[in-house]
Amino acid sequence: MAFVDEITLRVQAGAGGDGVVRWLHEKGKEFSGPAGGNGGNGGDVYAAAVRDMSHLSVYRSNSVIAAENGKDGGNKSKHGANGVDTDVVVPIGSLLTIVSGARKGRTYELLKEGERIKILFGGRGGLGNEYFKGSRNTRPKQCTPGKIGEAAEVKVELRLIADAGLIGMPNAGKSSLLNALTAAHAKVGAYKFTTLEPNLGELYGYILADIPGLIEGASEGKGLGHKFLRHIARTKIIFHCISLENEDMHHAHEIVRTELSAHSAELMTKQEIVVLTKKDIATPQVLSKAKKEFENMGIPTLVVSVLEPSSISAFKKEVVKVLKAL
Ligand SMILES: Nc1nc2c(ncn2[C@@H]2O[C@H](COP(=O)(O)OP(=O)(O)O)[C@@H](O)[C@H]2O)c(=O)[nH]1
Ligand SMILES: [Mg+2]
Known part of the structure; x- marks a missing residue:
């Protein structure tokens, strides 16, 4: 297999889960209070360095590397689970450049085995109606959707650190x-x-x-x-x-x-x-x-x-x- 020392990857952080509108159902009392949970946060994307110099070849067939989305909120005030983070695994000595999206132009260099740097942020989870409860708003009907996660094309260039x-x-x-x-x-x-x-x-x-x-x-x-x-x-x-x-x-x-x-x-x-x-x-x-x-x-x-x-x-x-x- 040919040695891959330069590759551009499409990377996607997770979206936040939605907040929801739910109501407590107590005995004899319909809709007694707001109980919609918040959505979980979307997973972040990290760059992580390994010693395997040929590791970039594993990405040749992967079109998108994505972190998990957050789960939506639930009833009984349950918050959605956060999405699992994901790693873009690169050989030590890699230089990453974000070439599109909100973080365009940022660069990250990984020089140590095990080094891990967050490169894209997952979207925050939305808010459930329980969050909006207050003395003036005892029966809030609002909730917010989760935010989308950051997406970018990331160029990885390997500069071997040969002794x-x-x-x-x-x-x-x-x-x-x-x-x-x-x-x-x-x-x-x-x-x-x-x-x-x-x-x-x-x-x-x-x-x-x-x-x-x-x-x-x-x-x-x-x-x-x-x-x-x-x-x-x-x-x-x-x-x-x-x-x-x-x-x-x-x-x-x-x-x-x-x-x-x-x-x-x-x-x-x-x-x-x-x-x-x-x-x-x-x-x-x-x-x-x-x-x-x-x-x-x-x-x-x-x-x-x-x-x-x-x-x-x-x-x-x-x-x-x-x-x-x-
Ligand atoms: N006799 C002998 N031949 C060698 C030795 N080292 C390499 N060769 C031969 O020299 C040729 C070139 O070797 P190679 O390692 O490909 O050289 P490179 O082009 O510098 O990478 C090959 O035919 C090798 O078998 C050695 O220590 N003794
Ligand atoms: Mg040779």
């Missing part, structure tokens, strides 16, 4: 690494342009994002770079993957850094760690030369092969150490 982004040239091994480090199932291919959507994985509570190559998008003229940069805007660190297959590791590094700077000056300022991938195919000489080259530039450098379990477990420890220190 770390994996970047690099196509084929650098980014998706393979994400899969090896986390329970993600990113597509892996020996050809370019495999990854056209950001893949996410979780490593001991840290979110890692496999960012489709900036080069991949740019060279295809798809402008994917920009779309995905939105997701890594909050990333604290960049793991720059460079395959040891490259003839010139330094050049490969430069190409990606240049592309990155063209898209986002902000990303250039993030902490960078070079990850030399596919260690299994490199000679010790190539490996140590490459490592030295980057370390001489002052860039911390790690080495890994997804084909060697011991390499992966050592690498995991290094990555967690780095993430904890952020």
Whole structure:
């Protein structure tokens, strides 16, 4: 299923129940007093954040998300029950914008798991005739209807809060690494342009994002770079993957850094760690030369092969150490 990172939902808060006109019926006394109850309030709509990054896909077939209406008042002074509230459930990192209705233009950002914000109010319940009873009005015949609930179109944009982004040239091994480090199932291919959507994985509570190559998008003229940069805007660190297959590791590094700077000056300022991938195919000489080259530039450098379990477990420890220190 395609990853949904933007969707517009039609959302409806509940209407209030109506107030009613009712009379007490005491023995031998017809209509002895007003006893119509108030209507219940309509349910409110909340936005609620969950950790499931792919949650927006559940809304693709739902046309309207609605809270329950309040119940009408009853006899014997019984008030109607309030309508049940409802939640628009969105992944952490979602930005909600109300695009129509009375609250048009309001925005809400959900950054914490379990965070819940009221975005639309249900209508108040109407008043029953008992409410209008007074010394001058002992037999009120009036009641009021419930108010309608607020309705709006709500645009949800997901901005992933990845702790770390994996970047690099196509084929650098980014998706393979994400899969090896986390329970993600990113597509892996020996050809370019495999990854056209950001893949996410979780490593001991840290979110890692496999960012489709900036080069991949740019060279295809798809402008994917920009779309995905939105997701890594909050990333604290960049793991720059460079395959040891490259003839010139330094050049490969430069190409990606240049592309990155063209898209986002902000990303250039993030902490960078070079990850030399596919260690299994490199000679010790190539490996140590490459490592030295980057370390001489002052860039911390790690080495890994997804084909060697011991390499992966050592690498995991290094990555967690780095993430904890952020
Ligand atoms: N020998 C070897 N091949 C790897 C390693 N990691 C990835 N590959 C291969 O390199 C190719 C590109 O990998 P992929 O993860 O799709 O790269 P991405 O384009 O950066 O996401 C695939 O054929 C992988 O099987 C590794 O550690 N060793
Ligand atoms: Mg990939």
